[in-house]
Amino acid sequence: MNKRRITSKELAKLAGVSSATISRAFSPDSRIGSATRDRILSVAREHGYQPNAIARSLNNQRSRLVALVVNAIGNPCEAEEQQLLVHRLQARQLLPIILCCADHDDRLQLMRLASTYQVDHVVVFSDMVSMQDAVDIFHTTKPIIVSFEPLENENVSNIRIDGSAAADEIIEKIVNDGKKRFAYLSGTKSSWIDKLRRKWFADALAKRGLAIEAEAFGDYTYDSGFKEAVLLLHRSKVDAIICGNDVMAIGARDAARRLLGKNTPDDIAIVGQDGIAMAAWDCNDLTTLSLDHVAFIDAVVDLIERHDADLPGPHSITLTCNARWGSTA
Amino acid sequence: MNKRRITSKELAKLAGVSSATISRAFSPDSRIGSATRDRILSVAREHGYQPNAIARSLNNQRSRLVALVVNAIGNPCEAEEQQLLVHRLQARQLLPIILCCADHDDRLQLMRLASTYQVDHVVVFSDMVSMQDAVDIFHTTKPIIVSFEPLENENVSNIRIDGSAAADEIIEKIVNDGKKRFAYLSGTKSSWIDKLRRKWFADALAKRGLAIEAEAFGDYTYDSGFKEAVLLLHRSKVDAIICGNDVMAIGARDAARRLLGKNTPDDIAIVGQDGIAMAAWDCNDLTTLSLDHVAFIDAVVDLIERHDADLPGPHSITLTCNARWGSTA
DNA sequence: TCCGTTTGTGTAATCGTGTACACAATCATG
DNA sequence: CATGATTGTGTACACGATTACACAAACGGA
Known part of the structure; x- marks a missing residue:
């Protein structure tokens, strides 16, 4: 219990191969004998081995982390979208880091902290963040996904809303x-x-x-x-x-x-x-x-996927709103 | 624009020191001349250098990431607590990764994925996750923080509720x-x-x-x-x-x-x-x-801090609920 | 002046993967 | 059977920081 996580080199020794082969066993399309792979995966399961994502990120230059900058978590006005987006990200093996902060300076500080984790994408839901600030902080990462505010910048994709x-x-x-x-x-x-x-x-x-x-x-x-x-x-x-x-x-x-x-x-x-x-x-x-939340999140996910696949250039998508009638007007 | 993030070795060259000294300049209490530190910090600011948290985590064996396992994001019954906890974590320079998943198997899969990122702590808000599953998946990390279900395990701290x-x-x-x-x-x-x-x-x-x-x-x-x-x-x-x-x-x-x-x-x-x-x-x-949400989150944060400071053993805290009267009963 | 302590810095190893390169073995093809 | 392509594996390095260790300089007390 509570013992250290087993490392790829240790597993290599256990399986009688080199650590490179371990890595290959976990990469879907890489040159490896299927017998070797099966053996490795079985030994791995036995010892609870999982490749260390932190080390992989360092090597890959891809963290598969996504920063979500939001106004608030509790407020339903954003929550439905957050929920949807989180599900969609997770289905793509992307992990969302939530950045949520009331105070302006704290928020910048927080964004700087997140940028330190080499997040692959940034989604700004909050209307309290200037896109320029976001670009300044995350300019080293690849393009930023933005929700609303259009900004002429090669790193910024955005979604326009027309109501x-x-x-x-x-x-x-x-x-x-x-x-x-x-x-x-x-x-x-x-x-x-x-x-x-x-x-x-x-x-x-x-x-x-x-x-x-x-x-x-x-x-x-x-x-x-x-x-x-x-x-x-x-x-x-x-x-x-x-x-x-x-x-x-x-x-x-x-x-x-x-x-x-x-x-x-x-x-x-x-x-x-x-x-x-x-x-x-x-x-x-x-x-x-x-606003059709599903269409909205579809658009966000679409931008992220383009971005994840290194497709060129930022994009812009426009969505139109609908009236929904109730008894209050 | 979009240029690669500068590295500690490059900054070292720019500042005329070794990369070790760069690292020291960013560690609050380490042996370094104050003149050197000031110069480095100034050059760093000039070139937008920030230490890479991924690399640091790999070396440290501390990611400062916290996994939050929740039922849903949108549902207000948890949202207030999530919001509070996220704020408190961020104030401690801990970044929350949200794990949120409807389907049971997906959820286990997701937890495995997160464990791969070497999260330092795990908070399980969801009542859909068996603590035993959580322990099995995260047993390599240090103790898990649990919200409700008590489990006899040296890695599990929990919060009991009495209503x-x-x-x-x-x-x-x-x-x-x-x-x-x-x-x-x-x-x-x-x-x-x-x-x-x-x-x-x-x-x-x-x-x-x-x-x-x-x-x-x-x-x-x-x-x-x-x-x-x-x-x-x-x-x-x-x-x-x-x-x-x-x-x-x-x-x-x-x-x-x-x-x-x-x-x-x-x-x-x-x-x-x-x-x-x-x-x-x-x-x-x-x-x-x-339930007093502030007290509840105070308790969670307390457990996390104990844990972060490597204080021994899991802990248990009991909170009592109150009646809040409205006009429906 | 001499020696022990403190201070500041550099060197090199380490964290755990992924992968370019090299090389042996196997296979296909004429 | 000869040769070139393909397959499978190991070696070694890179990713970007932290840190143990070594060492020189500065300093203090006798």
Whole structure:
């Protein structure tokens, strides 16, 4: 128990071959006699030998580690994608290292630490990280996979999201229902993706001679949605709130209903963004601007695979969002 | 751009020293002239040098990687703990590798893959993994940190949870409210922790001459909570459902309310377990048997630190749960 | 001044694989 | 049967750091 892991050289001695042959036995297509391989694999199983991935990485210059930079783990607005991606990576024998950090400086520090582990790929889900920072830190690794922010850089692939059409549909419906005064509740003060999303709705409103009348900033959590909605509804008479994500929308809905007795969709319309599973729960039934998570992760995985196969150049993929109708708008 | 990472030997040449001295410059307490260190660090910064953690790990026999075995990432019943733990690990310069897999065989395969990376610690959050499997796979690493299942093994530290008192309180209240017929909705068919939790409630009922009348099995998700509650309520006339976690409880509540018009707590009592943040949201307001997540993760981190410092022997810590009152029971 | 201790640095081995190269044995082919 | 291709294996080095050991210089106390 607790004894040292057996090494390839030791196994070589046990099997009466050289350590090179051990290595070959574990490489799918390498010149080795099938009898030798079988014998080695059997001896290996017997002694619990597994090649040391750290040593292999050092030699290969490939760690098969992937850094996932995320805002938070708990927040459902990202969790579904994280979950999907982790599964897909694991199926490809890639191991995800999670980097998750609230504070800006810490996050850079953390990314530097991860870069030290020679990660093969980097996926940035967090909108709190500037792509330039990511490139500076990981420029020695091969191209970076980015989720949203486009950046002119040979190392950066990205995925663009277009929700303008869906936002237009949603605004159309709400305006037809007689609502006129819109508020936008952002998820962050200054993230690239948040501004983009806001613009989709602002454009749809402008098209109809309307505008965002009131504005607030949260942090993508239920509590912030609740709190900011209360403040918002006290200081202005809006009858529709577009929220930066679904969780904040649920918070805003609760605040309106509980503290001000306003119900959706009659008294007030509330719209979320992301299209997480929870938004469709019976108790929420949210109208939301939804992104197809599977398609999204498919795209990410596609970029990673291109990258893993050393295919040239970064790529860009565009996905469009859909409206998902609930009873809140 | 995209140029190879500079190596310690190259930096040594640039700084006019040997590579050993480079290494010393990056080791906090090693014999090196402070002038030399400053010069090296400055040259290093200039050329973007960072020691290669893979190479260091190979030499050190310490990877500073931690494997986190979890049921799922998206499910809030674990997510809060995962989030907390990841933060705490990162603060200690430990990088978490997430292992998350639905299928049993895949999970073992995955754990083997991770063991290959010489992880320093293993935290098993998942109740789907037998501790014996974990020990077999990771026996070459130093002791394993385990969350729940106790196992007599010199490599396994664990955290025991005691919710019997809190379960008793909750049952007391529900019985006082006039409920008599209890159902238990499990999270899994055969996990150690699930049986333990069920026992807390069964004992509390037995003390009052009652018993679990009906039973069902879900998978810790909202959908399974919803679906199983419908089946349960159709086949038996229970007036209280104890659920394996909060998310299933929310599903069960929705099912009762929507499909059968039964409201909590008057028509039916519903109890969750975990005490996740979402349970306290205004729209849920769940009564739940809650575990203090911070205390829990403190305990995990404590075990890891002991372990990291090579302190002898595995340890065991017991935490007690509390009742958290909402309007569902 | 002399000797023992401390300080700073270089040399070389080590961690566990993968693989280029060399070479012997086997095989196919005419 | 001769020859060239193919197959199987061993030797030796590389990957990039850490560290035991050696040694020179500086230093302190008598």
